[in-house]
Amino acid sequence: VDGDGPVPCDWMLVGEATGDKEDKSGVPFGGPAGRELERLLGLAGLKRGEVYATNVVKHRPPGNRKPTVSEIRICGKWLEQEFQLVRPKYAILLGATPLSVWFPKDSISAVHGRVRKLGDTLFIPMYHPAAVLHDPSKRGPIEADWKTLRERIASYDRRDRQYDLMVSDGVDGEVVAVDTETDWNGKIAGASYSTESHHATFVPSIGDIPPQLMVDAETLVMHNAKFDLRVLKGADLHYKRLADTMIAAYVVGEP
Helix, strand or coil: CCCECCCCCCEEEEEEECCHHHHHHCCCCCHHHHHHHHHHHHHCCCCHHHCEEEEEECCCCHHHCCCCHHHHHHHHHHHHHHHHHHCCCEEEEECHHHHHHHCCCCCHHHHCCCCEEECCEEEEEECCCHHHHHCHHHHHHHHHHHHCHHHHHHHHHHCCCEEEECCEEEEEEEEEEEEEEECCCCCEEEEEEEEECCEEEEEECECCECCEEEEEEEEEEECCHHHHHHHCCCCEEEEEEEEEHHHHHHHCCCC
16 A cells, blocks of 8 residues: 655655555555544644655555564665655654654654654654554543644754854853763763753864863753763853752652
8 A cells, every 4th residue: 555645745644554444445544543643633733635644564464463574674665765755844653663664762652742853854753543542541642742743843943953163162141051072981072051042052172172161150050960060170160059950850750
């Protein structure tokens, strides 16, 4: 069963494999899962005719079982051709199987709803529409992902960070966030600082000379400050308060 929808298209939905209804109709996402998908699309302000829908595996696995790694690999060449043809701005990966194609180390339960970028396309993993039919407890998270889809995409687009590269620089402000980059041996490669959202300045190390960073802040924000302050030893840091987001996350119970 080939993909279906306008070409090229901003939106591309990628499911797992052809099911019984699709096998008979020749159109992806038929039957109860297809009706559920149309409902979920509506929560995001989308219509079925505005998206290109396809599956990783183009045939129906026997007994509607999950596709094997071999089947996914063999069908991958057709999926790649479709992707090049559709040229989507946004690719919604419906379920664990399409997620494994682009992000093999991730779990759908851990990353559903999170936006990430590869090349020119934003990828958004989602639970498959059939998941709510098999497990009604997933209805809440699934609907929340679709209702906030456009908002999260817009938020990610605003995160197109601007990075300045400086040999040496100084910064002062009420709140200054500082982060370091080190190599495998713990040798500092550079440090970045920021006084506003989505904008940072990176100060690299030059040879064996550490970054020439000068900070004067009311509050200095770091993540794992114990490590960063150690590698920034000798930097010109002045602050009244130190906020460590790693400790803050631990205190409020975030992973």
